[in-house]
Amino acid sequence: MKRYLIPTAAVAVLLVGCGMHSRYNPGDQYGDRVTTDKKALAANLQSGGGSATAEEAKFLAWGKDLFNNTDLGKNGQSCNSCHPGGASSGGEARIPKKMGHGPYALPIPSLVGASSRFPKYKVPNGKVISLQQMDNNCIRMFMNGKRLPLDSPESIALAAYVTSLSKGEDIDISSGSKR
């Protein structure tokens, strides 16, 4: 059963991916998917969330595929290599000198509850960043890959999946006063 599940999921994700690409306008640097056509905008708003569940399921499935995809990096690692199923592999991840820091060896954290605390301060960035930017930190520093543009459906899908690993966890945004 499991043997057939993976190729089927891969084909489904590929189809879903193609579908989403056709709607995505890569020229839009702010990820603004709101149409400038007033009639179309009005129609979108009036249609409400009819396809919400299906669209979110697509993004989650795609994000899960990306999470397990070694093509995001160049060292044969996927997100799942360090965070199997969203947990910690228990080891340390090593990175070469990057972004003016390092080299580092980091104890690998579990991702359960991680999204609850983003945006937060991260040392390599020197400022508060969002979860999508942290995903990119991992891709760049631990997988030697290229960052995903924050407005790309890939980045959104990956963030959706990583966020879903924290489902049920309390949101805990720091205002800087408690830690």
Place this chain on the structure above:
Amino acid sequence: MFGSGLLLVTFSLSACGMMAGMMGMGDKWHAMLNMDEVMDEEGMNVQKIMAKRTEEEQKAFARGRDLFNDVSLGKNGQSCNSCHAGGGASSASAKVVATGMTRQIASLKGAAARYPKYDPASHSVITLKMRDNNCIRLYMDGSPLALDGWDSSSLEQYVKSFSNGSQVAAGSGR
């Protein structure tokens, strides 16, 4: 908190030292803090990292609050706070500038728990940062904030803080 952090770092230091020694890497590898923070040999020690984190998170939170109340994000005299006073819903509805249609104003309390989520105006799944930009464009007639910018992250941090204590429910189809 600090005590346990220090303990962790001390432990990590010795563990890293042993590992580095075994692998013949000398002091190339560095000790870590709190499972997800780093310490480098240029003197970023535990106290400095924690002080910097507090400072940066306070700074971003204050910036986010300023942006939330800033009418210059838009062009119609409205700020985020005009519709969502204190993170709630100030009135029943707001007008989409481009189309003139009115839409129900939702409270922001718990709203962040459902992102990334499907957004009707975008006809796609979007992040909270993008939703903030949608509000700026649709209801304030302003220009979206660059998603990789500090302003966008700061506004997201402030808006998401209204959902503190809410359970993450992304992907639940709401």
